[in-house]
Amino acid sequence: MSPLLPLILLPIVGAAFILIGSGARFTALVASATSLLFSLVLLASYQFGGDQPYQFVHSWPIIPAMGISLTLGADGLSLVMLLLTSLVTLAAVAVARTPEKSPHWFYASLLFISAGGLGAFASIDLFFFYMFHELALIPTFLLIGIWGSGDRQAAAWKATIYLALGSFVLLLGLIGLYLIQPDGMRTFDLRAIIGLADAGFLPEANWVYLLLLVGFGILVSLFPFHTWAPQAYASAPAPAAMLHAGVLKKFGLYGLIRIAAPIFPDTVLNGFVAIPMPFGCHPVEIGLANLLLILLIGNILYVGYVTTAQRKLDLMLGYSSVMHMGYIFLGFAAMNALSLTGASILLFAHGLSIAALFALSGEIRERTGTLDFSELGGLAKPMPAFGLLFGFAAFAAIGLPGFVGFAGEILVFFGAFVGGDLLMGVTATGKEIFQLNNFQVATVCAAWGVVISALYMLRAYRRIFFGPLSDRWAGLPEISGPARVAIVALIVVMLVTGFFPGLLIKLIESAAI
Amino acid sequence: MISSFPAEFCVFVLGIILLLADSFFEKIDKRILAYIAISWLGIFLVAVCFIPLSPLWPVPFGFYETDDLARVFKGFALVATILTLILSLEYAPVVERLIPGSRPGAGLSEYFILPVFTCAGLMWMASAADFVMIFCALELVTISFYIQVAYTRRSMASLEAGTKYLILGALSTGFLVYGITWIYGMTGQTALGGISFVLGNVPVASQTALLFGIGLVLVALGFKVAAAPFQFWVPDVYQGAPTPTTAFLSTASKAAGFVVLMRVIEPFLVAPAIGAKLISALSLLAGLTLIYGNLAALPQTNLKRLLGYSSIAHAGYLLIGVASVGSAFAGRAVVFYLFGYLLMTFLAFLVLIPVAKAAGGDDISHFNGLARRSPSLAFFLLISMLSLAGLPFTVGFLGKFFIFESAIQQQHLVLVALGVITVACGFYYYLKVVRAMYWQAPPEDAAPIKVSALTRFTAAFLTAAILILGVYPAPLLRLLP
Numbered sequence: 004m005s006p007l008l009p010l011i012l013l014p015i016v017g018a019a020f021i022l023i024g025s026g027a028r029f030t031a032l033v034a035s036a037t038s039l040l041f042s043l044v045l046l047a048s049y050q051f052g053g054d055q056p057y058q059f060v061h062s063w064p065i066i067p068a069m070g071i072s073l074t075l076g077a078d079g080l081s082l083v084m085l086l087l088t089s090l091v092t093l094a095a096v097a098v099a100r101t102p103e104k105s106p107h108w109f110y111a112s113l114l115f116i117s118a119g120g121l122g123a124f125a126s127i128d129l130f131f132f133y134m135f136h137e138l139a140l141i142p143t144f145l146l147i148g149i150w151g152s153g154d155r156q157a158a159a160w161k162a163t164i165y166l167a168l169g170s171f172v173l174l175l176g177l178i179g180l181y182l183i184q185p186d187g188m189r190t191f192d193l194r195a196i197i198g199l200a201d202a203g204f205l206p207e208a209n210w211v212y213l214l215l216l217v218g219f220g221i222l223v224s225l226f227p228f229h230t231w232a233p234q235a236y237a238s239a240p241a242p243a244a245m246l247h248a249g250v251l252k253k254f255g256l257y258g259l260i261r262i263a264a265p266i267f268p269d270t271v272l273n274g275f276v277a278i279p280m281p282f283g284c285h286p287v288e289i290g291l292a293n294l295l296l297i298l299l300i301g302n303i304l305y306v307g308y309v310t311t312a313q314r315k316l317d318l319m320l321g322y323s324s325v326m327h328m329g330y331i332f333l334g335f336a337a338m339n340a341l342s343l344t345g346a347s348i349l350l351f352a353h354g355l356s357i358a359a360l361f362a363l364s365g366e367i368r369e370r371t372g373t374l375d376f377s378e379l380g381g382l383a384k385p386m387p388a389f390g391l392l393f394g395f396a397a398f399a400a401i402g403l404p405g406f407v408g409f410a411g412e413i414l415v416f417f418g419a420f421v422g423g424d425l426l427m428g429v430t431a432t433g434k435e436i437f438q439l440n441n442f443q444v445a446t447v448c449a450a451w452g453v454v455i456s457a458l459y460m461l462r463a464y465r466r467i468f469f470g471p472l473s474d475r476w477a478g479l480p481e482i483s484g485p486a487r488v489a490i491v492a493l494i495v496v497m498l499v500t501g502f503f504p505g506l507l508i509k510l511i512e513s514a515a516i
Numbered sequence: 517m518i519s520s521f522p523a524e525f526c527v528f529v530l531g532i533i534l535l536l537a538d539s540f541f542e543k544i545d546k547r548i549l550a551y552i553a554i555s556w557l558g559i560f561l562v563a564v565c566f567i568p569l570s571p572l573w574p575v576p577f578g579f580y581e582t583d584d585l586a587r588v589f590k591g592f593a594l595v596a597t598i599l600t601l602i603l604s605l606e607y608a609p610v611v612e613r614l615i616p617g618s619r620p621g622a623g624l625s626e627y628f629i630l631p632v633f634t635c636a637g638l639m640w641m642a643s644a645a646d647f648v649m650i651f652c653a654l655e656l657v658t659i660s661f662y663i664q665v666a667y668t669r670r671s672m673a674s675l676e677a678g679t680k681y682l683i684l685g686a687l688s689t690g691f692l693v694y695g696i697t698w699i700y701g702m703t704g705q706t707a708l709g710g711i712s713f714v715l716g717n718v719p720v721a722s723q724t725a726l727l728f729g730i731g732l733v734l735v736a737l738g739f740k741v742a743a744a745p746f747q748f749w750v751p752d753v754y755q756g757a758p759t760p761t762t763a764f765l766s767t768a769s770k771a772a773g774f775v776v777l778m779r780v781i782e783p784f785l786v787a788p789a790i791g792a793k794l795i796s797a798l799s800l801l802a803g804l805t806l807i808y809g810n811l812a813a814l815p816q817t818n819l820k821r822l823l824g825y826s827s828i829a830h831a832g833y834l835l836i837g838v839a840s841v842g843s844a845f846a847g848r849a850v851v852f853y854l855f856g857y858l859l860m861t862f863l864a865f866l867v868l869i870p871v872a873k874a875a876g877g878d879d880i881s882h883f884n885g886l887a888r889r890s891p892s893l894a895f896f897l898l899i900s901m902l903s904l905a906g907l908p909f910t911v912g913f914l915g916k917f918f919i920f921e922s923a924i925q926q927q928h929l930v931l932v933a934l935g936v937i938t939v940a941c942g943f944y945y946y947l948k949v950v951r952a953m954y955w956q957a958p959p960e961d962a963a964p965i966k967v968s969a970l971t972r973f974t975a976a977f978l979t980a981a982i983l984i985l986g987v988y989p990a991p992l993l994r995l996l997p
Contacts, residue, residue, distance in 0.1 A: 148955045149955055
């Protein structure tokens with residue numbers, strides 16, 4: 004019996020109780036608070052330096068003939084993600100306003116998304132890792148479609164179709180990963196697959212990696228598959244946007260770091276795909292590393308500039324969440340210990356900062372009914388504390404030192420600039436490092452992204468909170484109650500882990516990546 | 517102690533007894549006949565599961581198979597018939613309204629008894645290992661379906677459906693017989709085992725002639741399983757036929773077609789040259805069926821018609837599995853998929869009938885706001901649609917997973933790519949139903965939806981089965997050959 008099973012079942016049981024008829028908001032709060040406590044207890048009882056990175060492991064065989072079993076277990080990185088999930092869930096439930104239309108389904112859907120995230124991050128078996136992620140798809144569809152705002156139906160359709168397509172591409176990748184294993188040893192157990200890869204039993208399989216990259220990429224809104232995300236987040240009710248942008252979208256990158264990095268390290272860096280050409284021409288070879296670098300620069304620079312052009316806060320946050328995925332992809336693409344650690348920290352950091360920002364934007368919408376920059380202004384006067392919190396969250400998203408995002412970004416940039424498997428300062432001289440290879444060009448472009456994000460975040464901050472105050476907004480109520488507590492808690496966690504990133508790094512170092 | 521169980525024979529006798537009972541006891545409520553049939557078929561189901569099969573009469577070797585595949589499909593036919601009768605009970609008022617009769621309940625009894633005979637034919641088909649047997653069993657099934665499709669005489673749609681099905685069914689029968697004669701002409705055999713033996717040992721005089729015969733048989737079976745380009749009868753017949761018949765047709769008839777298909781292609785795989793051509797023909801059929809079924813389902817606004825197109829689409833996924841027969845797991849994948857398809861299709865129809873009765877139609881818009889009018893029915897239909905779309909934690913997902921796994925193993929990469937794209941289409945049209953139920957407001961004058969306890973229980977049972985098998989498929993996998 005693994006303590007992870009009750010952790011996953013907690014939100015599901017909570018949702019079942021809500022659907023049977025117990026008080027929706029109260030039950031959701033209790034369930035998510037309990038699961039936060041539970042994951043903190045797990046974090047505290049995790050033993051560092053053991054010979055097994057995965058702890059709390061338990062396995063229930065499901066289809067033994069195909070090597071499928073429900074195997075739960077957590078290492079340092081999973082624990083960080085579990086903590087993120089339960090923290091953001093509690094914040095999302097706390098921030099949520101009980102809707103008039105079917106409140107039971109609303110809270111139950113939130114809890115189901117949370118259960119999907121917890122299950123995915125706690126699964127070692129890739130089959131269930133995939134299944135749990137899909138558990139969140141329909142609740143998201145319902146949340147955006149029923150309780151969303153603006154052009155909610157189009158947004159919900161687009162997101163759902165994109166995510167369904169992405170997850171089936173991903174499924175093909177996982178089946179491919181299963182079939183390239185030698186017959187008789189095939190399994191979906193991640194530990195066993197990594198063992199096979201280390202022992203050299205897995206053949207070169209560029210197409211499997213490509214399928215995984217595209218499948219996970221669609222789920223994480225990798226450029227050019229990103230167009231579902233901004234619209235969906237802008238239309239979603241604030242708690243749904245918090246959970247999806249903060250937690251669920253991290254699933255794809257977590258998967259790449261978890262699966263592709265240890266199994267295909269060589270393919271990620273040196274693999275290429277050959278595209279056959281008609282008329283007997285030579286096939287065109289595209290390096291997979293360069294392909295990923297180009298796409299992630301698309302995320303950072305192209306989507307970054309699109310973000311600066313936005314005139315509404317919700318769309319701007321949606322695009323900015325797409326843009327920030329680029330840094331994490333950069334950390335993954337460079338594939339060294341430094342950059343992967345940075346990418347893992349960024350998963351956590353971005354989850355918290357975007358959740359706080361979506362929560363605040365939802366609060367503004369509740370008060371004013373609009374998020375258009377041209378209609379807002381001077382809101383810091385009636386709501387100084389609100390302005391302060393928004394400022395903190397915006398700076399955390401930019402990656403200001405003192406917030407955990409800074410620790411992640413700096414590690415990613417350092418790691419990516421070194422690129423590949425060079426060990427900085429140990430084997431490489433300065434001359435070897437400054438050769439301006441593709442990774443270094445990409446890193447320079449990515450660093451420019453920090454400037455872009457500062458530009459749009461600060462501009463949004465100025466347009467909303469400073470400048471002349473319209474009479475319409477003179478009497479807006481200050482942020483208070485559970486929403487205030489939740490957002491302060493998110494910011495405090497970002498500050499604490501920002502000043503002491505060693506806490507996170509120690510956990511991630513002990514992970515099996 | 518019974519050492520072997522003559523399954524078709526028992527079902528056939530049950531049908532005869534029910535017919536006699538109907539004529540001798542005119543005054544009884546005809547629903548009793550349905551309950552009797554359900555309970556006896558349930559007993560036969562248990563018997564099929566636990567007692568080895570015996571052939572109907574002493575037949576020459578090679579006419580009749582009693583292998584695991586036959587047994588599993590006899591069980592499948594029984595389950596489908598029981599579910600159809602449960603649907604028919606729910607649908608009985610509509611049948612009574614649409615049948616002109618002097619006394620109440622006129623014409624109802626045959627509607628309950630005909631599926632029993634169909635069931636006998638289906639069970640026979642599952643065991644048939646000779647083209648002559650296959651043909652006879654197929655005709656028993658098809659003819660009883662002609663009657664059922666056109667059963668509600670006062671409904672023009674039903675009559676139109678019946679005529680279409682009759683004409684096209686007769687045409688496909690013609691193709692089948694013609695194909696069988698060509699195959700017989702080339703091999704001198706009608707038994708599948710005999711054909712396999714001849715092909716393995718004797719060079720064929722004319723491969724073209726044999727391929728022509730196989731092609732004709734494929735056309736006929738393509739008609740039965742609703743594979744494109746032989747699918748054009750499906751939407752109209754499914755929409756026009758009485759709803760229980762639609763459900764029966766789209767599951768049991770399709771499943772029987774697939775069993776025969778799997779049996780028929782097996783002997784031809786012995787000769788690699790013919791086998792390779794057969795596989796590419798099947799792949800072509802699969803690809804066309806996937807594209808047509810899924811694209812044509814996109815704009816549908818009527819749920820029954822949508823389920824018709826979705827049945828074509830699912831035939832496409834099943835054909836991918838059949839085309840991957842080289843993989844050891846493919847046969848089980850197809851059978852597993854069929855079982856999953858049975859559960860989710862019947863669940864959809866179980867919800868459709870009472871809602872259509874209350875709302876006065878089976879357009880998707882008639883399901884608006886169902887989540888607030890009847891949360892439990894909406895939840896059942898939600899699970900059914902998600903399973904049809906192939907969402908994880910439902911049996912529909914595992915079915916697709918097994919099929920894709922076999923196909924990738926057989927390097928049918930184009931088919932798999934098509935399959936994935938069409939799955940995304942599927943999400944769109946199945947979620948349209950979910951959207952109507954959960955997003956839209958119910959109409960002002962919505963009548964309350966009455967559901968019998970039996971229907972509600974069956975729906976809950978099917979929902980539970982879909983979810984449990986979606987997480988833990990081992991019980992079903994263990995049953996499969």
